[in-house]
Amino acid sequence: TQLLEQSPQFLSIQEGENLTVYCNSSSVFSSLQWYRQEPGEGPVLLVTVVTGGEVKKLKRLTFQFGDARKDSSLHITAAQTGDTGLYLCAARKSGGYQKVTFGIGTKLQVIP
Amino acid sequence: EAGVTQFPSHSVIEKGQTVTLRCDPISGHDNLYWYRRVMGKEIKFLLHFVKESKQDESGMPNNRFLAERTGGTYSTLKVQPAELEDSGVYFCASSVKGPPGEQYFGPGTRLTVT
Numbered sequence: 135t136q137l138l139e140q141s142p143q144f145l146s147i148q149e150g151e152n153l154t155v156y157c158n159s160s161s162v163f164s165s166l167q168w169y170r171q172e173p174g175e176g177p178v179l180l181v182t183v184v185t186g187g188e189v190k191k192l193k194r195l196t197f198q199f200g201d202a203r204k205d206s207s208l209h210i211t212a213a214q215t216g217d218t219g220l221y222l223c224a225a226r227k228s229g230g231y232q233k234v235t236f237g238i239g240t241k242l243q244v245i246p
Numbered sequence: 247e248a249g250v251t252q253f254p255s256h257s258v259i260e261k262g263q264t265v266t267l268r269c270d271p272i273s274g275h276d277n278l279y280w281y282r283r284v285m286g287k288e289i290k291f292l293l294h295f296v297k298e299s300k301q302d303e304s305g306m307p308n309n310r311f312l313a314e315r316t317g318g319t320y321s322t323l324k325v326q327p328a329e330l331e332d333s334g335v336y337f338c339a340s341s342v343k344g345p346p347g348e349q350y351f352g353p354g355t356r357l358t359v360t
Contacts, residue, residue: 136288165346176250176337176351177289184346222289226346233302234345236281236289 137161138223138237146243150212155240157223158205164232166206166225168197171239177222203228213244248272250352252338258358264326267355271320271340277301278321279341279349280313284334292336295321296344307332328359 139158147153157166165184169177181190183199183206190197194217196209210217223237251270259265271278280292292311293303297318306313310329315321325332335356339349 138288167346175353176339178351179348182346182348224289232345233291233294233305234349235291238288 136238137235138225140221140223140237140240142240143238144241144243146245147213149215149244149246152209152211153213153242154207154209155221155242156205156207157225157237159225160204161225162203162228163225164203164228166199166203166223167234168206168208169222169224171220171222177224210242213242215244215246218242218244250338250340250350252336252352252355254355255353256356256358258360259328260360261330262327264324265328265357267323267325267336267338267357269321269323269338269340269352271338272350275340275342275350276318277341277344277347277349278315279339280321280323281337281339282334283337283354284331289337292323294345301344325357328357330359333357333359 141156167182168180171177181197186201186203188199194211198207220239222239224234226232253268278295283289291305294301295315312324335354337354339351341347341349
């Protein structure tokens, strides 16, 4: 059983469409991060959210942390082919030193 | 500024052999992490160094895995003897601050055990 459930695992959309991917858990987290990974490279951090209900925007990407700090979403507006990649969420539980846990990722393909 | 580098990029070895993976973190980053992604599964934490000390090694699969960071600079991860289930992509990451400080990942080493 994965601590972080990401959905969908695969998504193929046309350029210009909007999309939302989700990262859900039954655990409460002190912080949650979204990464983007391209083939042959390591994950690259996009954003860190720490406060329940927090919303952060990065150009066409909007990240939201759930009020209860158990889930998060990533919304992309007007997707571009350059958005293609693997989107990973990673979180750390509350309380003392906690190692980071990753979700399995959402593989996004944006078709021109 | 150079990013995190890992060597080799690919390694194919036979079951029972030994392999050593190397990670060079970003200069000045005291925190160094090893992760592994097995095909079809999520990236999993292996261990965390602060300088040359192991802060957390709870993710190491078993005693066939040995990580070192002599002098607090580069790190090595040795697998001896390798088993089929050790195949996967091994990532190294480094950061200035400890968790949840931003971690910079290397490109990974793809290990295949046949």
